[in-house]
Amino acid sequence: xxxxxxxxxxxxxxxxxxxxxxxxxxxxxxxxxxxxxxxxxxxxxxxxxxxxxxxxxxxxxxxxxxxxxxxxxxxxxxxxxxxxxxxxxxxxxxxxxxxxxxxxxxxxxxxxxxxxxxxxxxxxxxxxxxxxxxxxxxxxxxxxxxxxxxxxxxxxxxxxxxxxxxxxxxxxxxxxxxxxxxxxxxxxxxxxxxxxxxxxxxxxxxxxxxxxxxxxxxxxxxxxxxxxxxxxxxxxxxxxxxxxxxxxxxxxxxxxxxxxxxxxxxxxxxxxxxxx
Ligand SMILES: Cc1cc2nc3c(=O)[nH]c(=O)nc-3n(C[C@H](O)[C@H](O)[C@H](O)COP(=O)(O)OP(=O)(O)OC[C@H]3O[C@@H](n4cnc5c(N)ncnc54)[C@H](O)[C@@H]3O)c2cc1C
Numbered sequence: 440x441x442x443x444x445x446x447x448x449x450x451x452x453x454x455x456x457x458x459x460x461x462x463x464x465x466x467x468x469x470x471x472x473x474x475x476x477x478x479x480x481x482x483x484x485x486x487x488x489x490x491x492x493x494x495x496x497x498x499x500x501x502x503x504x505x506x507x508x509x510x511x512x513x514x515x516x517x518x519x520x521x522x523x524x525x526x527x528x529x530x531x532x533x534x535x536x537x538x539x540x541x542x543x544x545x546x547x548x549x550x551x552x553x554x555x556x557x558x559x560x561x562x563x564x565x566x567x568x569x570x571x572x573x574x575x576x577x578x579x580x581x582x583x584x585x586x587x588x589x590x591x592x593x594x595x596x597x598x599x600x601x602x603x604x605x606x607x608x609x610x611x612x613x614x615x616x617x618x619x620x621x622x623x624x625x626x627x628x629x630x631x632x633x634x635x636x637x638x639x640x641x642x643x644x645x646x647x648x649x650x651x652x653x654x655x656x657x658x659x660x661x662x663x664x665x666x667x668x669x670x671x672x673x674x675x676x677x678x679x680x681x682x683x684x685x686x687x688x689x690x691x692x693x694x695x696x697x698x699x700x701x702x703x704x705x706x707x708x709x710x711x712x713x714x715x
Contacts, residue, residue: 441484466485468485486588531672545697552653563669570655571613572653590608653678653680656677668715692706
């Protein structure tokens with residue numbers, strides 16, 4: 440969604456490029472957005488619709504993944520922090536955790552913004568900054584837009600989740616600190632009500648604020664693949680702002696690596712050893 444015609448024109452150029460690579464888009468006037476989502480007040484110049492985009496509720500996804508892992512015979516050990524590794528020569532024998540040691544044939548390092556610390560103990564250098572973001576869930580929104588939106592000038596994301604509406608954004612570089620910066624949260628609310636004028640900033644009063652850390656490598660590319668630092672380690676981290684979207688393909692590639700199969704895409708651009 441774009442508040443100004445200037446931003447919409449800029450996004451239309453991007454939309455044309457997107458169409459050319461097979462990701463379909465439509466450039467919509469404000470009237471057309473209102474026609475497609477009647478009953479919602481939009482204070483915008485227009486929008487680019489990514490017609491094949493989808494969205495999900497991350498809490499439901501994690502619940503589903505948890506039960507699916509358990510159904511398939513996997514065991515999840517909660518609150519076990521990896522503090523080190525036991526190795527024999529080039530191979531890892533066990534992950535050393537606050538809940539004891541866990542031996543294994545193959546290990547996958549996927550610790551998000553905390554991955555560099557876990558990697559360092561192996562002599563593996565995967566530089567990363569944590570990019571903190573916030574989100575708030577309006578349980579009873581005054582209006583419930585049909586579409587997810589990215590408010591382009593404000594860099595805020597709005598997502599319908601069941602009956603609720605989630606509003607989030609911000610990229611704050613403050614180390615691995617999850618504390619909430621009220622000024623940043625105010626910025627998200629202020630921006631949101633400009634695009635959706637039926638809402639008021641006070642709608643957010645008393646709502647809990649969730650904070651999360653995006654794992655951001657300096658070159659914007661994930662770390663995915665095997666590494667020279669240990670024969671039986673697979674690294675899968677550093678997905679920045681796209682970790683959910685890239686989760687399925689990452690999982691598929693990790694499975695291929697663990698099973699010793701050829702990967703479905705070449706991994707040279709995302710080599711975990713590229714900064715070694
Ligand atoms: C506000 C916000 C909005 C976002 N919106 C989107 C979006 O719309 N689409 C999208 O694709 N992505 C989005 N992202 C990004 C996405 O959340 C991340 O890219 C994704 O979570 C990264 O997944 P991950 O599994 O690598 O890391 P995480 O989700 O951070 O998971 C890492 C896990 O490892 C655990 N861990 C860390 N260290 C250790 C240790 N030593 N021992 C044991 N466990 C450890 C952590 O506790 C954590 O559970 C958003 C992020 C934020 C903050």
